[in-house]
Each structure stands twice: as C-alpha cells, then as structure tokens.
Amino acid sequence: MALRPPARAATAAACTLIAAGGLTACHDATRAAARTPTPSGNARNRRPSGKPPKAHTPAPATMTLAPAGPLPPVISNVPVHGRLVFITIDDGWEKDPSFVGLIRREHIPLTLFLTNAAVRDDYGYFRGLQRTGALIEDHTMTHPEMRKLSYEKQRAEICGPAGIYAREYGARPTLFRAPYGATDTDTLRAARDCRMKAVIFWREVVTGGRIAYQKPGRLHPGDILLVHFKPNMTADFKRMLHTIGKQGFRPAALKKHLPARYFRR
Numbered sequence: 001m002a003l004r005p006p007a008r009a010a011t012a013a014a015c016t017l018i019a020a021g022g023l024t025a026c027h028d029a030t031r032a033a034a035r036t037p038t039p040s041g042n043a044r045n046r047r048p049s050g051k052p053p054k055a056h057t058p059a060p061a062t063m064t065l066a067p068a069g070p071l072p073p074v075i076s077n078v079p080v081h082g083r084l085v086f087i088t089i090d091d092g093w094e095k096d097p098s099f100v101g102l103i104r105r106e107h108i109p110l111t112l113f114l115t116n117a118a119v120r121d122d123y124g125y126f127r128g129l130q131r132t133g134a135l136i137e138d139h140t141m142t143h144p145e146m147r148k149l150s151y152e153k154q155r156a157e158i159c160g161p162a163g164i165y166a167r168e169y170g171a172r173p174t175l176f177r178a179p180y181g182a183t184d185t186d187t188l189r190a191a192r193d194c195r196m197k198a199v200i201f202w203r204e205v206v207t208g209g210r211i212a213y214q215k216p217g218r219l220h221p222g223d224i225l226l227v228h229f230k231p232n233m234t235a236d237f238k239r240m241l242h243t244i245g246k247q248g249f250r251p252a253a254l255k256k257h258l259p260a261r262y263f264r265r
C-alpha cells in the first residue's frame, strides 16, 4: 500500500512549533472532528483544557475521571545542529541476517517501529539489532488503518506491543508510529493512554535504497527517514547510506536529539 509522508501531506494537521526546542508538533484534528467518538471518548474529548463539561452532557461517571494529560506530540523532523538525519525502520516482515552485521560494523543508529504480527515469529532477530543500540518502538499489533477503529481497538493495538516488547526486549516502548501515518484524535489519546510519549512520523520515504525527498531534491538537517524491512535489505540500505553520505549528512540517534522526557517509561 502506498505510504504518504504525513508531515506535509496531512492537510488536516495543525502544526505548532514547540518553543523550547523548535520541534514541529502536529495534531491531526480535522479528521478527528469528522469521527464520532465513543461515548467515553466523547466525554473526555469535551474536556480538553480543564473546562467543565456543558450542563447537558449526561455523563456523570466520566466526570470523575482523573485529568488525562496532554496528547503526545507528533514529530516528523528534529531540530539539530549540523547535517544529521534519523533513520527509522518499520514493520519487520523481512529478517535479513547480514543486515545486522552491516549495522554493527558501520555503527548506524536506528529506531525500529515493529509490528507485532510481523516480528512475533522471531523476536530474537530484532534483539540482534537492539544489541547494536537500536531502539525498539511501537507500530501496533496488526498494522491496521487506525482511523477506522474505535478508541478501544486503537488502544489495544498500541498497548499490546508495548507490553510484549517490554518482556521481549527489556524496555517498554515510549514512541509510537501509526501505520500509513494515519492518525485521529482517538489515536493520540490511545497512544497517551498506553504511555507513549511522542508519535514519530517522517519526512522522507526510502524504497529500494532510493530516497523520495519531501523538500525538493535533497535531505535537510533533522529529517526523519522511513525505511522498511524488505528483501535485499543490506544492499538497498548501503545505497541509501551512500546517498546520505554524498550529501554530507550522517545518521544520528533519536535518543540523543529528542527531549529526554520522550524516553521516560
């Protein structure tokens, strides 16, 4: 299925600059407005900023809920000094053993957004990548189009892998990426309620080692690149690294450049 880079293509996204770090944070609000939230979601959605619910809201039970906290920011590029980019790899269907060797030899920092359905036949493969320093993060149980699901189902899709990866990898994910870059407010609420600290999107999609640029012709500092675990992974990845290097960029670790609070479990 075609992937769209969400940072710019998501016309519904309202983006603001976080003052402290200049992070671009977007909340896809329009689609959410088009949805009919679940009863519990409805009540909670109506209380975004501590305002009391309207008098006619017949939901006394939900009025006792503790404040749910702010929704996680959606990030597709990172403010950096210097020519750095961030490589993220999604899903996990293909498990090329030689790829682990390449990452180990070249010391490439990676963030992996794994779909449980894709990795459950061999969690160990990704442990090999984790030992090179790769972060293991959350990309749902089954890779659905989240906007088609209720809040409860979205929450199950996000909380499920968080628990499983905590057991398998010894570290609970704190970053979430939605399949196809498609989110609504229920997705962000579910991510928050599964203790995800940020939702990470991307600027460039890399297919077969070729980078599709979102801004004309080249990489920009702080860009997040989206790669998939695919056949021919090692050769394609080398080609991408060559292109990154030719433009004077190098891969950096998200953990070193995003605020520490996004990694607090």
Ligand SMILES: [Zn+2]
Pocket (backbone or CB within 6 Å): 090, 091, 139, 143, 179, 180
């Ligand atoms: Zn995916």
